[in-house]
Amino acid sequence: MTPEAVPLGGPRFQTEPARLYREMRRDHGAVTPVVLDGDVPAWLVVGYRELHQVTGDPVLFSRDSDLWNQWDLIPDDWPLLPMIGRKQPSILYTVGERHRERAGMISDALEAVDPFELRGHAERFADELIDGLCTSGEADLIGQYAMLLPVRVLARLYGFSDEEGPGLVTALNDMIDGRERAIAGQTHLATSMAQLLADRKADPADDVVSRMLQDKSGFTDEEMMNDLMVMMAAGHQPTADWIGNSLRLMLTDSRFAASLFGGRNSVAEAMNEVLWEDTPSQNIAGRWASRDTQLGGRRIRAGDLLILGLQGANSDPQVRTDASALTGGNNAHFSFGHGEHRCPFPAQEVAEVIARTGIEVVLDRLPDIDLAVPADSLTRRPSPWLRGLTALPVRFTPVPAL
Template identity: 80%
Template sequence: MSEHNTAHGTAHGTADAPAPVPLSGPRFATEPATLYREMRRDHGAVAPVVLDGDIPAWLVLGYRELHQVTGDPALFSRDSELWNQWEHIPADWPLLPMIGRKQPSILYTVGERHRQRAAMISHALEAVDPFELKAHAEQFADELIDGFCGKGECDIIADYAMMLPVRVLARIYGFPDEQGPGLVSAMNDMIDGRERALAGQQHLAGSMVGLLAAKHTAPGEDVASYMLQDPSGFTAEEVAQDLMVMMAAGHQPTADWIGNSLRLMLTDDRFAASLFGGRHSVAEAMNEVLWEDAPTQNVAGRWATRDTRLGDRHIRSGDLLLLGVGAANADPQVRTDASVLTGGNSAHFSFGHGEHRCPFPAQEVAEVIARTGIEVVLDRLPDIDLATPAAALTRRPSPWLRGLTDLPVRFTPTPAL
C-alpha cells in the first residue's frame, strides 16, 4: 500500500502511521504553534492533511522544504488544472474561491505570461509615490480615528484596521473616494465568507470593470491606468482580475498585520515604552509578527507536475501541496534562537518566495500602510490600552489567515482633528 490512503485516489497514511490531520478546527485559531509542532513531530516536514469533504493534500511544514517547493515552479506548479482531485470536488465546495479552476488571474498563470503579469503589476505599483502613499494613509487613518476618538473606547479591528488598507488601495488604484466605503463593505463581506460573500465579490468585480472603463477613456496617475497602458497587451478582463487579486491580497493581510502588531505592542512589556513616543519598536513589532504571528498562515497551493519525493514523502503527480508559512517560519531547524527576530531579519516566508511571491513593490505598499496606521494610532491615542484581558482575545476560525476577531481598547477621549 502506498503512503497515501486511497480514499480519493491519492491519500495518506498506512495502518501504523498517524492519521492525516484535518485542516480545520479551533486549534488553528487558539494554538497554531503547538499544533504545527505536533504535526512536525508526528509526520515530519511534510504532513498529510484533509480539506473540507475529506479531500487529501500535503501541508509543507519545513522551512527548507517550503523553500524547495516555492523555488521550483517546473516541479511544483501554480497551475491548478493539474490537480488529481477535481473529479471529487463539488460545485459548491467552500474552498473553490481559494483553489479556483480556470481563473485568469496572475495567481494561476505560469511561465512567461506570469512573468509579464508580475512585471506589469510591479511597474504600476513602483509608479506610486511613497510620500503620497504615506500621506493618503495618514489622511484616512486620521478620518477613521476622528470617528471614535471622542468616545474613549473602540474595537480597533472593526473600527480601524479592517477599514484602512482598502481605502488607501482604492485611492491609489484610481477609484473616486466616494466609492471607498462600498469597497470596504464588499471586501470585508468576501473575507467573512458568509451569506454576503458572493454579493461582495460581485460588487468588487463590477467596480473593477467600471473603474477600467473610466480609465480607458480618461487615464490618470493611478495604478489602474498604468496597468492598462502596459505594453504587454493584457486585456481589460485580465487587468480587472489582477486588480481584484491585488485588492484582496493587499487588504486583509495588511489589516491583520496592523491588528496583530497592535495586539503585540499592547500585551508585551517589551513594547510598553514605545507606546509613549518611541518609534523604533513599531518596526520591531511588525517584523516579529511576520515571524511569530503571520497574517497568512497557510496558502493553497502548488501542484506536483510528476511523481517526486519531498521530506521523505512520496508525492504523486497532481497532488496538492499547501504552503505552511506559519509552520515554516517556526521551524526549529532554522529558528535556533530568538535573535532571528531582531535586527530586521526578513528571511521569513510571510510574503512568499520564488516567482509567485508577493511582488516587492506590493510588500512596500503594505508596509507603508500598516506602519503608518499603527503610528497614527499611537500618536493620536498615546494612552491606548486593552479593554479586555489579553487571554480573552480570540482569532477568526481560519487555518488560512490569522487575525483577531476584535481588539477592544480604551483611551482618554480626545477631540477630532
C-alpha cells in the same frame, strides 16, 4: 492520501497554532497530509527547507490549478473555490514567461506610486478613522480601524472613489474567509473592478489602473480585471491583519508596551516580529505537483495540491534553534512568500507603509491607549488561512477630532 490526515480547520488554528504546527511536524513531518472542507486531501508544507524547495521550483510545483487531481470531488459551491479556484486568468494561475510579464506589469504600476503621497493618503484616511472614534474613549481597533484602512488607501491608489471603500471591505472579508457569503463577495468585487477598468479606459488618470492599462504586453480586460481582484484581495486583508496583530503585540507584550509612549523603532520591531511569529499569511494555497516526486520524505503524486504553511515554516526548529534570535532585523521569513510567485517587492513596500502609518497614527493620536479586555480573551477569526483578530477593544482618554 494517508488515513492520518489532519483537518485543515478547527479551533486550534485560532487558539494555539504554534503548538499545532509543532505537533504536526512531530507526528507527520515537514510535509503533513491534511484534509480541506468536504474531505478534500492536500499537503501542508510546514518545513522551512521544504517550503523553499516548493516555492523555488515553479515548474515542478506549479501554480496551474488545472493540474489538480481532485477536481472531480469539488462541487460548484465549494466554499474554498474563491481561494483555491479553477484556473482563472489572473496572475496567480499564470506560469512561465507570461507570468513574468504580468508580475512586471503589476510591479511597475505599483512602483510608480510616490511613497510620500502614499504616506499622505494613509495618514489622511487613518486620521479620518481616528476622528470617528477618538471622542468616545473606547474603540475596537479591528472593526473600526484596521479593517477599514488598507482598502481605502489601496482603492485610492488604484483609482476608486472614497465612497466605494466600505462596500469593498465587506465583500473582501466575506470572500477571504471562505464561508457562505464568499461567492457573493467575489461577485461584488468583480463588478466594481470591471467598472473601474471601463472608467479608466475612457478617462485615464494618474493611478495604478491607468498605468496597468498602458502596459504593452497585450493583456485582455478580463486578465486585468482578475489581476486587480488579486491586488485588492491580496493587498487589503493581510495588511489589515498586519496592523491588528502588531497593535495587539504592542498592547500586550511588556517589551513593547513600555515604549508605546515614545520609541518609534518599536513599531518596526513589532511589525517584523509579527511576520515571524504571528503572520497574517498563516497558510496560503497553493501549488500543484506537475509530476510524481518526493518532498520531505513524502511521495507526492502528479496533480497533488500543496498548501504553503508559511507560519509553520517560519517557526521550523531547524531554522529557529534559538527562537528569539532570528526575529530582530532579520526578514528571511516566509510571510511574503518566496520565488517567482512571491508578493511583488513594490507591493510589500506599499503594505509596509500603510501598516506602519496606520500603527503610528493610532499611537500619536491616542497616546495612553490600553487594552479594554484581558489579553487572553482576544480571539482570532475562525480561519486556518489569513490570521487576524476578530476584535481589539481598547480604551483611552477621549481627545477631540482634528
